[in-house]
Amino acid sequence: MSSDNNDVSLSIIVPVHKVQGYLRQCMESILEPGIPHLEVIAIDDCSPDACGLILDEFAERDSRVRVRHLTENVGLGQARNVGLDMATGDYVWFFDSDDYATEGAVRAILDRLNETRPDVLMFDYARSYWNGRVKRSIINHLFREPPAPDVFSLAERPQCLEMFTSIWNRAIRREFLIGTGLRSNSGYYEDVSITYPVLMAAERISLLDRVCYIYRQRRRGAITKTASAKHFDAFDQYDRIFAFMDQIGSYADQFRPTMFNRAIWHLLVIIERPDRIVASEKQRYFAEMSKWYNRYKPTGHTPPEDEPRLADKHRAIERGDFRAWERLSSPTLTAKAKKGTRKVRKLQKRGVVRSKELAKERYYYQMRLRMPIDENLAVFGAYWYRGYACNPAAIYEKVRELAPHIRCVWVVKKGGRKDMPEGVEYVVPGSAEYYRTIAAAKYFVNNVNFPDHLVKRPGQVHLETQHGTPLKKMGLDQMEFPVGAADMDFKTLIERSDRWDYLVSSNPLSSEAWERAYPCHYEMLEIGYPRNDRLVRATERDRVRLRADLGVPEGKTAILYAPTHRDYQRNYSPMFDIGRVVEQLGDDHVLLLRAHYFYKLKDMAADLGWPEDRVIDVSKHQSVEDLSIASDALLTDYSSVMFDYANLGKPIVIYANDWETYRLTRGVNFDLTEFPPGIVARTESELVDAFVSRAAWGDAAEKNLEAFRARFCPWDDGNAAERAVRRVFLGEKLPPVAAPAEASAS
Structure with missing residues (x-):
């Protein structure tokens, strides 16, 4: 990639794996129009979903995009290395494919690179949460306080080591990075062993006080938010940092105290978050942390006395005193939490006004929930119990054919009873039969959410079919469109959707949209629409x-x-x-x-x-x-x-x-x-x-x-309902659905 008028060029490297719901936004955010000195290198890390096809679409319409399809999954770190070897830009920016750039970020970064020509340019980021909240990094003051010169070294501004450890908040001069010999590693914390060393090796560092990167906090899918022994990988990554400091010699000694404190802070975050280290492994993790502490503790190191509780944790780690650390790490009730608890108790004392009839019905339901689940009972509903229709009706008919041992009961409002087909069993919501049925059923099929009062018991299976391909925004995507969302309670919506075990997708567009709109733990059934x-x-x-x-x-x-x-x-x-x-x-x-x-x-x-x-x-x-x-x-x-x-x-x-x-x-x-x-x-x-x-x-x-x-309509071949029944009711594994043209060709 050539650059004109001595302008620098930028290669954005995007490893891609199982992010089809977010990939378009990512690519569109970095492919700013009118920027010629830009190449986007997308590495399809053998993604099993539609990511490869989406990348090919972008490459076809934008010559700045280059795509490499890997034949086997190599992981984020190795995929970055593949992209680095392909890059031709003066600078590289490693970008995660489920995140996105802010408007104008690419141009702002290139402008700053042209102004300062650094080895490393650092810029700010914000976290975007699933509920719509966006929060700038808590260390954003480091970009301004104290005021920084246009270019400096880490020795002149060591507080840069306190910035977030991910590699996506910096652009790095490509030849400089290659010259350091640093490569991305595999593991949960592969960023760590590059992000700190490049700052230590850089002669010229520059800052851009601007939020350029949006770090998406997904409800599901982030491996670092999954409890696993793989979090022990952090020790190996920090070993590599200290080995790098040994390699560059005495110059690095000035960074050891800050780097050591930063590492301990991070290792504590990992063990103290409830979603990282399982309880049975915490003592072993703590023992490793204690060994690591005493192996790398700088000469003359003192715990951070300005934070007494953290200082006490340092001393407990140094002594290997697991019980002392447990006491120090036990959660304390904040003033805000105490206030919330008092409010709840006050409401409990006051009571909730509700009809005696409803209370009686719900009590009966609670009693029925103690009874065994009927393994051969299925509940069907459509359009908020309006009647017999849509995907649930098509699946119902196929259940009667392929799984006749399953008793199928529809839930239908009183007004819809007259239109029910002859021979179809149904119950009316709110009746004793209704509560008895939903308490006992094994299977639940609906094209909308079941009501909030329905309790999903362990062992019950929910199949959500939806009722249309989403041209319009749905679910969490509606948060950006308040007119369409009206007074929608998104938290409650997601809680309802968390009950789904299976979600039907009619086509690739739906798969992308549902992943964003309903980020819950279900199996996506890419089978076409049963009603079709x-x-x-x-x-x-x-x-x-x-x-x-x-x-x-x-x-x-x-x-x-x-x-x-x-x-x-x-x-x-x-x-x-x-x-x-x-x-x-x-x-x-x-x-x-x-x-x-x-x-x-x-x-x-x-x-x-x-x-x-x-x-x-x-x-x-x-x-x-x-x-x-x-x-x-x-x-x-x-x-x-x-x-x-x-x-x-x-x-x-x-x-x-x-x-x-x-x-x-x-x-x-x-x-x-x-x-x-x-x-x-x-x-x-x-x-x-x-x-x-x-x-x-x-x-x-x-x-x-x-x-x-x-x-x-690539999956609509007349067999969608059968696929749904075979997967959900009969427990069969399904092969990928071939498009009609592929099926006829074979």
Whole structure:
């Protein structure tokens, strides 16, 4: 990579493994437009998910991206070394693939590198927590206090050793790094043995007082937050640092006291965090820490007396007194915690107002929870107990076929009982039968979350299917879009989602979105959508029968109009004049109007004076799959029905008159207008023309649909429900699902 006008160039090295939900944000944040002296080297460390494909997408559209696909998983440290060997930039920046850069960070770093030409440039970071909180590093004052010259050595500013140990908060001159002989190691704390030594070896260090890096604190997935004996790796990494100081000679002696205290601080963090060292291993870890302390303690070292409790811990470690350290490390109740405890007790004394009837029902439920689990009982629900529908219905039917020993019971609100298919067993929420059933069932299947009062017992299994491919932001992703999120309680949402054992993904986009939106401990079932099995297997006979049932006149073009909900609208308001559009479409078109289920509507065609023979209100029809099969084309805006409908290979017209408003208020996972499933209309006249001119059936629309279907329906082969049943109810291992083209080729 060449640089012009003596500007420095930067290589950003990104090892990638199992981060498909976060990788796009990472790559987009560092690929700032208009920066020519930049290369991004992405190392696909044999990632088992879609990461490799995502990286190839970026490389295809941005020449600054270079991708190396490894044939076996080598780990973060070795993947960084591969990237370093490929790098051509003057500087390298090692970047973790589940984190992201702040806006303008890459340009700011390059500007500072050009100004100071250091061996090491250090910049600040912030932690981003799953609940939306972002907090700048607690040592950010070190960038300002005392004021630093543009360039300095570590001897002039030894407090730089107090900065965070990760390698991603610094850019390092590539030739300098290679000259030190330092390479990334394997292990939990591989950063440590490079981050400190490069500062000691550097002749020129510079600072950038700016948050350039966002360190994502994931709820799951961080190996350093997993209790394991692998945390003992920290001792080996700090051994390497002191060996490096021995190598560079007496110059390093001035850093030994600070480095020693820093190491002990870190080793204490590891043992004192509840998620690092298991209780049975703590005494062994402490003994190793004591040996390490006495091996490397600098001559004349004194414990940090300005922090009495920490000083006492130092003395306990030096003596090898595990019991003394335990007493010093036992948690103390802070004033804030005491205040919170008093508040809880006050509320307990005051009591919670609740109906006697509900209390009685819940007491009965608690009693039933003491009874054994019925290994052959399954509970099904859909759309907050509205009725028999969607993915749960498809799975239910396949359970009856493949696992007939399982008794299946639906939970249905009173108003939905009349629409239950004959022979399907159900209970009404709140009834004694309901509480008895949910207390005893082994399996739970739903396309939304079960209510908060449902207690997940050990041994019970929850299968969450969702009810649509997420064009719009969902779950935790909604925190950035308050209009769409409204008053959503994200903490409670995640607590509900923590009950899931399995989560169905309809396509790669869903897998990416669900990982971010619901960062919980479940198995992702990348199997396609069970409800789409029916669409894939639909026949012409099905189509004819359903059209007759709906009253669609023979020979008419039936357009299914299925708009989505607008969070910025209080009530349903059609986005175009339906009566006028129907008139312009002509007598040979019929509109099947399916309003979103959020809206409680009467017969709109009759109420609004639309021609009832040409606008058929199907909002209350139980099955959108039936409507899809019966129709000739789909008209929608941003509804997830488009992803299902694409399986039929029939035209889809997107009416996107308020796309920018929807995108900004609800948030989206991709730009539908750039990658549509057919024709995109932005005005009423364009909408009418798409059908009247037959452009919706044209070559361009067909090409769009083909690409859309390949991207979003790769696993819909008619067998999704069977895969769900075999994995969840029969305990079988599933092979990866082949895309239809791959399956036919084989």
